[in-house]
Amino acid sequence: MSNQFDVTHPPFDLLTKDEQDQLLTRLDIGYFSNDELIIEAGQSSNHVFVVMKGAVAEIDPRLEDNSDGGVIREYAQEDLFGAISIINGTSRYTFRTLEETIAWLIPKAVFEVLMESNPAFAAYFQNSLSEKARIIESRRSQQQGGSDMSAFMLAKVGKSVLREPVVLESGTSILEATRTMREQLSDCLLVRKGSQYGMVTRTDLLEGVVLNDHELNTDIAELASYNLLTVQKEDFLFNALVLMTRHKIQRVVVFDGVELAGLVELTDVLSFFSSQSHVIGLQIERAANIEELARAAKGTTALVSGLVSQGVKIRFAMDLLAALNSRIIAKAFEYIVPAEYHDKVCLLVMGSEGRGEQVLKTDQDNALILADDLDWPDCQKVMDKFTLTLLDFGYPLCKGNIMVSNPEWVKTETGWKEQLGKWSRKVDGTGLMNLAIYVDGAPVAGNQALFQRVRDNLYTQLGSDKVFYSYFAMPIRNFSTPLNFFGGLKRSNAIDIKKGGIFPIVHGVRTMALQNKIIETNTYKRLEKLAELKIIKNDFADNLAEALSVMSNLRLNQQLNAAEGQADDEDANLISAVDLNKLDRDLLREALHLVKEFKAVMTHRYHLER
Amino acid sequence: MVLKTIRTATDRWSQKDSEFSSMFEPYTGDEVIALDCEMTSLDTQKAELVSIAAVKIKGNQVLTSDKLDIKLQKPENLTGESIKVHRIRGVDLLGGEVLGDALQQLLEFIDNRPIMGYNIAYDITVLNRFIRPRFGFSLPNKTIELSQCYMAQLQRATPDIEPDLKFETIAKKLDVPMVGQRHTALGDAITTALMYVRLLKDAVPT
Numbered sequence: 001m002s003n004q005f006d007v008t009h010p011p012f013d014l015l016t017k018d019e020q021d022q023l024l025t026r027l028d029i030g031y032f033s034n035d036e037l038i039i040e041a042g043q044s045s046n047h048v049f050v051v052m053k054g055a056v057a058e059i060d061p062r063l064e065d066n067s068d069g070g071v072i073r074e075y076a077q078e079d080l081f082g083a084i085s086i087i088n089g090t091s092r093y094t095f096r097t098l099e100e101t102i103a104w105l106i107p108k109a110v111f112e113v114l115m116e117s118n119p120a121f122a123a124y125f126q127n128s129l130s131e132k133a134r135i136i137e138s139r140r141s142q143q144q145g146g147s148d149m150s151a152f153m154l155a156k157v158g159k160s161v162l163r164e165p166v167v168l169e170s171g172t173s174i175l176e177a178t179r180t181m182r183e184q185l186s187d188c189l190l191v192r193k194g195s196q197y198g199m200v201t202r203t204d205l206l207e208g209v210v211l212n213d214h215e216l217n218t219d220i221a222e223l224a225s226y227n228l229l230t231v232q233k234e235d236f237l238f239n240a241l242v243l244m245t246r247h248k249i250q251r252v253v254v255f256d257g258v259e260l261a262g263l264v265e266l267t268d269v270l271s272f273f274s275s276q277s278h279v280i281g282l283q284i285e286r287a288a289n290i291e292e293l294a295r296a297a298k299g300t301t302a303l304v305s306g307l308v309s310q311g312v313k314i315r316f317a318m319d320l321l322a323a324l325n326s327r328i329i330a331k332a333f334e335y336i337v338p339a340e341y342h343d344k345v346c347l348l349v350m351g352s353e354g355r356g357e358q359v360l361k362t363d364q365d366n367a368l369i370l371a372d373d374l375d376w377p378d379c380q381k382v383m384d385k386f387t388l389t390l391l392d393f394g395y396p397l398c399k400g401n402i403m404v405s406n407p408e409w410v411k412t413e414t415g416w417k418e419q420l421g422k423w424s425r426k427v428d429g430t431g432l433m434n435l436a437i438y439v440d441g442a443p444v445a446g447n448q449a450l451f452q453r454v455r456d457n458l459y460t461q462l463g464s465d466k467v468f469y470s471y472f473a474m475p476i477r478n479f480s481t482p483l484n485f486f487g488g489l490k491r492s493n494a495i496d497i498k499k500g501g502i503f504p505i506v507h508g509v510r511t512m513a514l515q516n517k518i519i520e521t522n523t524y525k526r527l528e529k530l531a532e533l534k535i536i537k538n539d540f541a542d543n544l545a546e547a548l549s550v551m552s553n554l555r556l557n558q559q560l561n562a563a564e565g566q567a568d569d570e571d572a573n574l575i576s577a578v579d580l581n582k583l584d585r586d587l588l589r590e591a592l593h594l595v596k597e598f599k600a601v602m603t604h605r606y607h608l609e610r
Numbered sequence: 611m612v613l614k615t616i617r618t619a620t621d622r623w624s625q626k627d628s629e630f631s632s633m634f635e636p637y638t639g640d641e642v643i644a645l646d647c648e649m650t651s652l653d654t655q656k657a658e659l660v661s662i663a664a665v666k667i668k669g670n671q672v673l674t675s676d677k678l679d680i681k682l683q684k685p686e687n688l689t690g691e692s693i694k695v696h697r698i699r700g701v702d703l704l705g706g707e708v709l710g711d712a713l714q715q716l717l718e719f720i721d722n723r724p725i726m727g728y729n730i731a732y733d734i735t736v737l738n739r740f741i742r743p744r745f746g747f748s749l750p751n752k753t754i755e756l757s758q759c760y761m762a763q764l765q766r767a768t769p770d771i772e773p774d775l776k777f778e779t780i781a782k783k784l785d786v787p788m789v790g791q792r793h794t795a796l797g798d799a800i801t802t803a804l805m806y807v808r809l810l811k812d813a814v815p816t
Contacts, residue, residue: 004789029672029789029800031807053787100812102787102804105671 005050005104009078009582011124019114019121028105032056032097038082039095045085047105051075054101059094068480072596073589074098078582083125086111157240157254158233158261161268164292165190165253165260167197170221177220178205185286188251188263191224197253197260198224228253233261240264284327290335290389297328297393301360304556314359314553315524315545322356322522325349328393329366330445336386337446344371346450348441350402355440355506356522359556363398364390365437367409369416369450383410402437413450417457424462427471435472436507439514440521459517473511473606476504481595494576497558501551501595505544508602512536523548536601544598547591554580554588614748621747630717634750637722642667642754644803645720645727646795647736654735662712662737663795664719665803667726670811672803678719679796680712710744713737717745726754728777728802756780756802756809763814783815784808 005027007013007020015023029052032038039045041061049056056075063070072093075081085091086108115122166189168177177200181189188201200220208214208223229247231240233256240252244266254261283296303324304317326349333347351365352358364387370376387405391397404410411419420438423431439458443451462468479499495501506523512535513526520526524545531541554575580588603609622634645664649657665677716737727733730753738748757775760783764773773779781788781801786808789800 026675028675029804031670031672031804031811033812052789053785100785100808107675 006078010586011080011121014120014124015114015118019118023106023110023114026107026110028107030103030105032101032103034097034099036097036101037094038097039085039091041092041094042090044090045082046108047082048080048086048108048111049075049082049095050080050104050106051077052102052104053077054103055098056081056101056103057096057098059096060092061094068482073593076585079585079589083111087115087125156233157231157235157237157264158256161237161264162233162254162262163265163268165263167192167260168220170194170219172220173217174205174209174214174220174223175216181205187265189220190253190260190263191221193221193224193226196226197228198226199228199251199253200224201250230255231264232256237264237269241266241269244269284324284331287331290332293328293331293335294393297395300324300328301394304359314549314556318357318359318552321358322353325353325358326442326444329390332389332393333386333445336389337382341374341376342445343447344374344376345369346443346446346448347404348438348451349444350437350441352440354442354521356442357506357552359552360559362395364395364403365398366404367402367438367441368404368411369446369454370410370412371447371450372412372414374412379410380405380407402434413454416454420454420458421461424458424468427468432472432475436475436510439510442521455519462514464515469511469515470606470608472514473508473602474608476508476511476599476602477608479503481592481599494574495592496573497551497555497575498573501592502548502555504595504599504602505548508598509544511602511606540598543594547594550587550591554584617748618750621750625747630745630747633717633720633722635722637724637752639723640668641723642806643720643723643725643751644672644799644806645725645730645733646799646802647733648793648795649736654732654739657736659709659712659736659740661795662716663799664716665796665799666723667803667807670807672800672807674800677796677799678716680715682709682712709740713741713744717741720749720751722751724752724754725749726756726802726806728756728780728798730755754806756806759806759809760784760814763809767813781805785815 005024007015007024012020012023028047030047030049032054038049038056054076056079057069057071058073058075058081060070060072073081081095082091115125166180166184166186168180168189168191170191170193172180172191177189181187181202188199191198191200198221200223204223204225205220208218209216214223229243229249230253231243233254240254243252244250250266252264254264283299284293287293287296300321304321329347329349334342337345346369348354348367348369349365350367352362353365368383370379383404387397387403397403402409420435423435423438441451479496481500481504482495509523509526509530512518512530513520516530516533516535518526518529518533520529527536527541527545530536531538536544555573558573558575575588618634622631625631625634643664644667645662647662648660650660651657659682661679661681663677663679666673725734734749734753742748757780760780761773761775764771777798784805786801786804789797789804
């Protein structure tokens with residue numbers, strides 16, 4: 001039936017079947033005109049409202065003169081309001097329609113009986129965002145249970161865990177073969193004997209020498225087994241697993257047509273099954289040249305989208321991606337920069353990369369610190385090559401040209417100390433922005449001591465200059481945080497989640513972290529430290545972290561759509577209420593509400609009202 | 611109209627001591643009954659009742675918690691088992707036939723409130739065909755025709771207009787969601803009620 005009251009949504013799914021039935025028989029329907037007052041601030045409410053159609057704004061009457069009209073939250077189809085007014089006895093805010101609205105009415109008495117009889121239902125209305133998100137997440141993953149299998153089932157051999165085989169010619173000695181395997185970090189190798197391939201494992205070598213008395217110069221072709229099990233590159237990985245399980249073997253050989261393509265190992269298949277991350281990690285460590293590293297780098301997008309769709313918390317996905325990315329960048333750096341300079345330079349990744357908060361590959365934001373006594377004429381040329389290499393790996397160029405290919409971002413230790421001092425004294429827009437990017441910097445390659453000395457010097461220079469922090473915090477107020485787009489039914493009523501939601505939290509936390517000399521760059525870790533130092537309350541820090549996760553998650557989904565061509569790149573930060581389901585809308589509403597509260601706290605603390 | 615007045619006057623006299631006498635009192639409250647029946651035929655002389663639904667309207671609220679939803683079957687199909695399904699309580703069936711009990715419930719529910727519906731005259735005519743032989747009177751209630759309210763609203767703004775009065779068209783024009791399934795008595799009654807509430811409060815968008 002259409003337009004039935006839906007008891008399958010939170011919080012009504014927390015009710016028992018009897019309670020749901022009881023609720024359904026007691027519902028009325030109310031019609032409200034455009035701009036009609038539904039609950040007045042200070043008054044009590046006779047109903048809990050669930051919007052069937054239309055839009056309602058929750059307004060703080062004291063702020064009604066503000067540019068946003070004091071709107072605190074908005075409610076659209078399937079959203080619930082008025083519960084808190086009933087719990088508290090009176091309503092703190094005014095509820096007014098934004099358009100003609102039809103709403104289900106749950107009588108106060110019925111609601112109170114349900115609150116009384118069902119503790120989980122009652123708790124839903126009293127929980128903070130982080131608790132609410134937890135309830136919803138756990139319900140969601142229950143509902144989705146088992147969906148992670150499909151990605152695995154559909155993976156092709158050639159696109160997942162294919163290993164480069166180590167191929168030796170027949171005639172190679174056991175000694176040499178053992179040495180090669182050690183060098184290549186390989187457990188097994190293929191022997192070419194004419195047009196035929198044979199396989200030799202470490203066990204074969206060991207048994208050949210120890211049990212079968214072969215000399216170390218024996219031809220490995222004598223030890224190899226030739227009845228190999230093979231799959232085609234286009235086969236499903238699942239088939240390879242079945243084959244290995246059936247024949248109790250650890251490896252199958254993969255062919256592309258008649259050409260040898262590689263090997264698939266059981267351990268790789270199993271770890272692909274448990275988590276693709278392990279494989280990428282291995283690929284990175286095993287990469288013997290830039291090309292292999294590039295292949296690993298390109299796998300990270302699929303990894304993140306896979307993890308998140310499997311229900312991995314975005315914060316952990318971010319951590320993992322940050323770890324993989326910094327390994328990739330560090331490894332690329334080590335290949336490109338000659339070894340004799342490694343100890344004389346320090347590569348920083350900055351911005352979201354430095355904070356470890358990028359969910360997909362973001363623009364390259366990096367800088368280089370050179371030792372004061374370094375003489376390296378080719379520096380510029382090498383850095384240009386480094387930037388192009390990362391581009392090739394899939395890290396887009398920084399539009400603001402904040403990259404090591406720009407000499408502005410390559411300086412000696414002394415040069416950086418002076419530059420940071422200059423930026424912090426001048427307090428102009430660009431300087432402060434650069435400073436903000438820099439203080440998120442994390443060293444990923446080279447000599448970390450260089451970075452630490454520059455950072456400590458900055459802390460000393462800034463001291464407790466209140467005026468500086470006030471200027472530094474200012475951009476928090478640059479973008480408005482609209483709470484009034486939920487009623488919008490058009491895609492054009494979208495919010496820029498990055499500017500309106502994520503940035504204010506990240507920058508506010510960054511400001512407080514800088515002032516308190518917190519060396520962490522990750523926003524979640526900064527929040528934990530700030531709470532530890534009692535600079536902000538524990539609960540508030542938790543809720544801000546959750547708000548950031550909620551918004552990052554929405555942004556990631558949007559970015560993944562963009563990556564798959566379902567949305568414009570330009571729109572990757574635009575979230576519109578139309579595309580969100582009820583759960584996401586509830587969470588986003590709460591998250592934006594917290595952002596607004598946080599902005600108010602920061603405005604007060606850093607005297608931004610001017 | 612005149613006929614109804616005379617008939618009602620006679621009925622009032624004959625019912626003055628019956629349990630239904632209050633139905634003939636003038637109504638002073640602020641409630642309206644939205645009514646819809648599903649029937650087997652469009653011919654008022656042949657139509658059999660399949661289901662009857664009524665829901666109270668009070669101010670801007672449709673009181674879906676205070677409703678009547680009766681499903682009837684042809685008498686020959688009626689068994690003790692199916693009675694349970696029809697939400698007609700056992701006590702109502704004591705000493706009576708099913709349709710009679712259903713109509714008794716309906717009369718008690720409506721009392722002297724105005725009755726509103728889409729094409730309401732048709733429903734009333736059929737209902738009266740079953741009410742009069744059993745209770746000795748016809749519905750005396752004031753009736754409100756939804757499509758007339760709608761047309762009057764439109765013509766207030768544009769006198770010459772000849773609006774499309776189809777149920778779906780009106781619902782769409784008023785931007786009222788269909789609640790429940792179309793062509794179930796209860797669904798139509800609730801949707802009609804919403805349209806009525808909507809018409810009373812706000813102008814029809816042009």
